[in-house]
Amino acid sequence: MTTARQPVNALGLTRADYRGAPSTLCAGCGHDSVTSQIIAAAFELALPPQRVIRMSGIGCSSKSAAYFLGRSHGFNSLHGRMPAVTTGAHVANHTLLPLAVSGDGDTGSIGLGGFKHLLRRNVPMVYIIENNGVYGLTKGQFSATADEGARLKHAGVNELPPIDLCAEALIAGCGFVARSFAGDAKQVRELIKAAFAFHGTAVIDVISPCVTFNNHDDSTKSYAYGKAHEEPLHDLTFIPRYEELVEEFAPGEVRDVRLHGGPMIRLRRLATDHDPADRMAAIALLEHARAAGEFITGLIYLSEGRPTLAESLGLGATPLAELPADTLRPPPEALAAVNDEFR
Amino acid sequence: MTTARQPVNALGLTRADYRGAPSTLCAGCGHDSVTSQIIAAAFELALPPQRVIRMSGIGCSSKSAAYFLGRSHGFNSLHGRMPAVTTGAHVANHTLLPLAVSGDGDTGSIGLGGFKHLLRRNVPMVYIIENNGVYGLTKGQFSATADEGARLKHAGVNELPPIDLCAEALIAGCGFVARSFAGDAKQVRELIKAAFAFHGTAVIDVISPCVTFNNHDDSTKSYAYGKAHEEPLHDLTFIPRYEELVEEFAPGEVRDVRLHGGPMIRLRRLATDHDPADRMAAIALLEHARAAGEFITGLIYLSEGRPTLAESLGLGATPLAELPADTLRPPPEALAAVNDEFR
Amino acid sequence: MNEFAITAVTVNGSGSQTANNAIMRAIFRMGIPVNGKNLFPSNIQGEPTWFTIRVSAQGYSARPASVPILVAFNPRTAEADLAALPAGGACLYPGDGAWRPARSDVALYPLPVRELVAASGFEPRMRDYAANMVYVGALAALIGIELEALHGALVHHFTGKARPVALNFGVVQAAYERFMADFPAAPAASRFRLQRMAATTGQILIDGNTAAGLGAIFGGVSFLAWYPITPATSLADTLSAYLPRLRTGPAGHPTYAIVQAEDEIAALGMAVGAGWAGARAMTSTSGPGLSLMTEFAGLASFAEIPCVVWDVQRIGPSTGLPTRTAQGDLLAAYFLGHGDTRHVVLLPGTVAECFEFGWRAFDLAERLQTIVFVLSDLDLGMNLWSSDPLAYPTTPMDRGKVLSAAELERLGSFVRFADPEGDGIGARTLPGNPHPLAATLSRGTGHNERNVYSERPEDWKANMDRLRRKHATARRLVPQPVVEHDPAATVGLISFGSSDGAVREARDQLRAQGLPTSYMRVRALPLGEATCHFIAQHHACVVVEANHDGQLCDLLRMHCPAHAARLLSVAHSDGLPLTAEFVAESVQELA
């Protein structure tokens, strides 16, 4: 299949091997950019496609699960319910690597409760929210992240303040919270790679413009706004293995964050010096950005150490899904003993 | 009905007029203490019972809606869904004063999403969570506010960190966030009074011990723990009208918080000096208390100014529910004109 | 004459709706009954869309089994579309595109799209829009749509804005003339030519969701809580669009409120809360949302709270196909809830009934103090139908049994669930009623007459028995079936909702084939006496419906066990509305 010309990764797979079906989203949709970076990240990380599961809810964003990693199993589930389905899949087989795409409506409106409870359980997964401040697939209603004062054709003016999904994640105890912009391909890609290396739920809230319904210049979810206002906290690079570190930096210029199992995230300092290990600082950062109307992107918070759900449950190495029948069904003697207790 | 001996309030009603059916909760249940303070607060505020609606979900806490304000209409609705029902009731008749009781399971588990969206809409109401860290009515399972490491008969050890409903409320933009303890009758009562005066959703998270399933001394939701560890932020008094202020305090000793429409909350300084007007300080306070395992109570955050839902909707003085038929049904000419548009 | 259909195949998001609607409205304004069916994909842009316009002097509105005129403007599907064209048909297509049709038994009309668009004066980004006007003009020439009528339709569409009207009409005219020049003989030779009629005088052209939304408004809706979902969204949009105009109070305040909820659970929860507090409250949704509303539906029924739920059905189970039609939620809606729950369900069959049931649903909900479902579907709800004008409500608003403080004072007592009139309906009081006796704690838990929690077996039983008396009252109050009796018939046809059109047309075909039939269109659940009566009058009754499992047939079997053996099911569901031919053939096979 792989022609000699195409670059291959450590598994001998080409980038094309990480593609999915052709997208049916609108030309220019931010979600398609995220899809590209998912493909790139998976290719560059040389993820075995069979170990990844792509999970989604319902929406244009959730449809995009069909457009990447066609060799991976996946579940395009119900509106707002991807967290529950992924939780079950993780428990059944904790050796799988869930990669989820959701929308701001899917996660922030109907799915908010499930999102928070997923984070509480720390189900290890990459959770990408393709946040466009609007319901794309149902043709442009306000979502819970819509700008206050935004105006839409039928719905009129949005009088409600937006939900900040990063702040919600932080308060829920999430250990990997990032925000990015579909127009910032490299950052999106590097964050996805880092998220795959994270030991727990990694949330990436990607502002991903809906070109059809919410891309007017005064929307904070538009390309124009994102391009003009994005303030990356740092220049972020994922380094799969510590040894690969070559470039040297002056002290204070970079911040290296070591992850469970070896990989590292290198944050090269830009204007500010945000310490992603500081939870209160992370909350304050978001609070400040909100008040100031700033669009900050990058790794907002990272802290490993909380057990994953499978760890909390004490599961062994063999996934539950792969246990043989004789392990699952206790022997007749066991039933005889049980019967005796009811006499 | 009112015998001469019983004290009456400004409406000529006695405390008994604010009672409900006899409680069927366990003897000593924290929820019954909260019920008493609801009755006391309503009596002292001289609330017209017919204007209050008592709202609840399902649980022992929610059952308690039957045990106070028997002269008020009420709706004991579905598990976790009181917020939606109250939202609808408010829109239908924004002159009503919703007083809601819920549980930690009702609000923090099944109802978390609805809770957050209610706060976003700023439905004006008193929202009391009777938080015992356990599902009382279903006989003692962990709720989302259960202590990490807590142990229960069937469920074993709780491996998950508790949700902090005050932090959740703050992040959701709630303008009145308080925490209290069922054992601190005065504070509960004064907070309820202040909450009634607040212009928006007022959340009071009352630690309310479940004597049957979660009152062992090492539970942070037990009477023993609460009595030993409660650290009130301030001594709080609700002052219905500014003129009633008589007592004089040394400067710095009190903080007076003026509410929309005249009333005031007087906070007498105790050990710390928390400024409830500072949102970031409020979040930091909770974060610090969590990390340090402290049980702080009092008014954590207060900020008026956001419009209520009825205001956002631009509703007029007459409740929608009271509009006459000729206002609700446009005249035949209007239909004729509409028909013309479809020709 | 005036009995044919046109399908325009385009790419969605390309603005072809404007073109298709202009064609329809022009024909309609020529006095000819017309009906449109839009088959669109569940995405926003770039996928094929089939829009079928049926012209029918006889007023038939079912999906035509065969469409002789094809506008092949989507190269991706053109080959298959052409293959489906019956011999003798006509195909209009961009002659300057890549696709070349290869059939000799149909008339082929290549259109110089690029050229005409280039000359149109449209800005480059609007070119797709202009392209569609090319087929409008060509079609006008071929089948004889009056240009004036087209102009009027465009004026209507652009609400009079001169510039777009001029631009678009310019293309139409140019294409018209070019077609006449290129194919001078075509119009005369065409088997499909329009002839002015007077059959649509006074009528309107409207979709069911708009009619339903207007019905709700004229029914005095005061609260809509909803969550977006195809194909129900445009019902809510209708309220957003018309309420500001029709229902702003004297002091400039809205006499209504609309809240977009965070999900369907909350949407119905809010409607229940508002209905409880005295508003005329509703929500609108489709299958997945209906499923999520199950628990609240049970509460509304058991706690006896008036509210209205519109379910604009799409094909299911599960997420199914959001843009395909079906009548598959009948059982779901009727039994929505656990335990012994059954509901009142209205089944509009025409856009006029969408309007009528739009207002009537509130009267029923408040009279019966219960949740009322109205089942429309994508075909009825989102497609355009020729219809008699919307008829102003014939009865005053019925707010049901609500006791004021004065009435309470007079009565001296209040028992929420007493049933003095034997109709199963107790009087209610609204929150805010100042009378000391008014208060009651509503609940979904078991209760006695006084609405107080009770575990006593007798209380439970008495309450359920009363609720069933109320259900019996509902049987009488809901819209009764429409029956057309043919004395010569031994076979009866039964259907509901949007299948009406196909069944009516099939009856004509069957009569022509020597099989006269009677017809009963069910308009609501619970079913009443009349249905069993109709069945008993016929040797066999064929129940026609657009779902897979024959759900109405099942309900009829339950309801009329004595005659269940006479019921035959013709149920078909593939996402498309039924055709008359399918119905007629199926009946012939069975009867």
Place this chain on the structure above:
Amino acid sequence: MNEFAITAVTVNGSGSQTANNAIMRAIFRMGIPVNGKNLFPSNIQGEPTWFTIRVSAQGYSARPASVPILVAFNPRTAEADLAALPAGGACLYPGDGAWRPARSDVALYPLPVRELVAASGFEPRMRDYAANMVYVGALAALIGIELEALHGALVHHFTGKARPVALNFGVVQAAYERFMADFPAAPAASRFRLQRMAATTGQILIDGNTAAGLGAIFGGVSFLAWYPITPATSLADTLSAYLPRLRTGPAGHPTYAIVQAEDEIAALGMAVGAGWAGARAMTSTSGPGLSLMTEFAGLASFAEIPCVVWDVQRIGPSTGLPTRTAQGDLLAAYFLGHGDTRHVVLLPGTVAECFEFGWRAFDLAERLQTIVFVLSDLDLGMNLWSSDPLAYPTTPMDRGKVLSAAELERLGSFVRFADPEGDGIGARTLPGNPHPLAATLSRGTGHNERNVYSERPEDWKANMDRLRRKHATARRLVPQPVVEHDPAATVGLISFGSSDGAVREARDQLRAQGLPTSYMRVRALPLGEATCHFIAQHHACVVVEANHDGQLCDLLRMHCPAHAARLLSVAHSDGLPLTAEFVAESVQELA
């Protein structure tokens, strides 16, 4: 002899369960079939509880219509309880309490509760517990429960802990002796005396939820996601209690996982995710939770994901009464979901079947690749029944059609929803399967054979038709009805689930009254051929069920329209299990 019942009325939260269970187990250990029905309030402490112990040499287990022995330990209800006592009955009550019974046609036995408790050695806060032991001892004396059997029952209850056994048994003994001393003639005069039998040899005493939980464990459950709700909670608790012991793997890791979800939507969502990923996944709930599961149920059915849902029914609609029984969720479960959704529903009628269906449900779910519901109820699930011991699964675990990588390699292609065997079931692959062909994107949207999104009408139809072939396969695979044919009978009785006991006993009563009946107990949906066959064989069939609307009768009418007219409904639901007398009388009236 050995045919009577006792009701102990106490205050809940007072520990009377220990006393009542000790009595039951002691009688059971005397070889006498016994069954308990606990009528408890929906609160935690302080409300009246009625516990009825039925002693029946003939093994009858239905709720007795009349109970001749009353233990009146709840002063609040004592007067009403006494009034319900039939003439000739006996009433035991605290003689030193405030309440004084006033009836001369029953035997009155005041017991010196305070005195005995004071002498018991119990700590003050355990006094209520001690008081209950007083009636145990007194009853033992009156009706002849062997003290040794009681001692054994207490040893069982306190799992051998010497001190509580000694303390409690001390009170029992003292009360026994005191009763003998106070009423020396009573035992001999009692019309209700126990006689040792050998009818329970080998049997067990168990509740349905425990049996169901154990069934799941022996069915290899690997994942339980649940949310607490009465009366289903003890099913989940059984898994929590037994799994650590029965299912800890060789390396000390659990071979299962239990997650308490945040609500029922998530609970079923998790089970669906786990079933999809290859676990044997289940959830347990009751009515309100079932309603919330509607949307996911439709997904599991349409995306063809195996998982198991136990619905331990309580009385509804809505929140209803959490601690009262009913069989009211039959229609809800069968049709759970919008669109054309119908499910596989198992209907255990005994605790032994709760165990059997506990394991079988997984085999069916994985074989049929679908969600399987099991409907128990509060009566079956939470009450104690004498039963044959739980029988080890008779068939090996059936994991259904799952393709390994090696099989994929051999086949060379994978079409998820192909139906080569005509049973409607395609082979699936599990996530993690390393073969490059294995991957597929599961979905609730319309899809073709390859599980790719499709809006093509033919694809939709073909998929639904296949799903209905699968439903037909399910008809064959599910547990078939149990039929007892009486050749002399013209009347057939039909029932399901926990109503079995009342119907069996009623048949004996009817036979004695000269009305022989046949009997069919339906054990699953979808209904099969056998049901119509049974109906056809009888002039009339009476369908007996504990719900208000006659739901099984409705389903039978739908299923067997040809014979629908022969079906008569006896449906009754007030929160209590049916009595045989009610069933017999109702059948007499109808037949």
